[in-house]
Amino acid sequence: MDFERSLDLLWRDKGETPQPTRGRKPKLTLDKVIATAVALADAEGQATGSMSQIAKELGVGTMTLYTYVPGKAELLDLMVDSVLAERDLPGPGDPLPDGWREQVRLYADRTLTVFRRHPWIQGMSMVRPVLGPGLMAGQEYLIATVSDIGLAPRKAAAAANGIEVYVQANAALTAETAQVEQQTGQSTDAWWGQRSVFWEKYFDVDRHPAMTRMWESGGYDVDTCEAVDEAFVFGLERMLDGIEALVS
Incomplete structure (x- = not known):
């Protein structure tokens, strides 16, 4: 190359x-x-x-x-x-959402949208990333978002990197789900539905008491896609809570 x-x-x-x-x-x-x-x-x-x-x-x-x-x-x-x-994130001097947390949510939403729109991107390495304007715009946006909230420079850089890694990892999971569904023509919920015999015949409630309690208490009363989205939002918000607590 x-x-x-x-x-x-x-x-x-x-x-x-x-x-x-x-x-x-x-x-x-x-x-x-x-x-x-x-x-x-x-x-x-x-x-x-x-x-x-x-x-x-x-x-x-x-x-x-x-x-x-x-x-x-x-x-x-x-x-x-x-x-x-395609994320078209605000650059220097552009209007921003109110508050740094909303700015992070904008980054997360637009990154997820792009990965859903182009599922193949999850197969591209982000460990040795493409050093182009699209990538740099995202990193500049995150650094600008967390650099003035009261963190020391190294902690601000770590916070931006942590957010980027978390969002990209979850976006890649979402993209992989869409990619598999596209290639197989079968939804993830349909795939799990075909495997209902596992829960009926092979799942041992005595060996998995915590999972059983979660099931019986309604913790899994949501379809697969909703569960993934819910887990993503929960994790992101707790990460932002932690950063906010550190600033405080």
């Missing part, structure tokens, strides 16, 4: 837009190539489309794509950052 070329393409709004490296006069735009690759990944539920498949969708020859991007690895970087940029 050509890392520097990838950065040039990711940050193409800085200065002149890089021109195609070779070939005839451009018939497309880089943004069109990215959008088409994203749409193909959305339709298939995974970002495994080849350069030839993407070229076919665009109605051009495969070699034409290489006048815009060096290869599939660089295109994947552009796809991921394009999707992250």
Whole structure:
């Protein structure tokens, strides 16, 4: 992978837009190539489309794509950052929700929405992230949100990182659920419904007394998707409670 070329393409709004490296006069735009690759990944539920498949969708020859991007690895970087940029988070000087907690909730809601819209993104590594404007906008937003609430700099950075990791992990779980449902054509609740025999025949109440009490007291009286959303909100709010208590 050509890392520097990838950065040039990711940050193409800085200065002149890089021109195609070779070939005839451009018939497309880089943004069109990215959008088409994203749409193909959305339709298939995974970002495994080849350069030839993407070229076919665009109605051009495969070699034409290489006048815009060096290869599939660089295109994947552009796809991921394009999707992250869809969060359209407020930047410096833009109006913000009232209060830092509402600002964090906005980050969480928009990140979840993007992962639901593009389930394939959960298969992309966030450990070694794409250093593009979409990612940086999210990190800048979180740092700005927690930097003035009374935390020491290192604790503010840790708080921002903790929020980011928690939100991304849960967003990835949500995306994986949507991806599996798309690929199998079966909802998660239907999948569990097919396995009701497990609870009737194999589940041992004596070996799992805490789970049994939770079941009998109504703790599981919610469908799978609602339970996941409820757990996410509960965990996020408790994390924010902890940060708020530390500030206090």
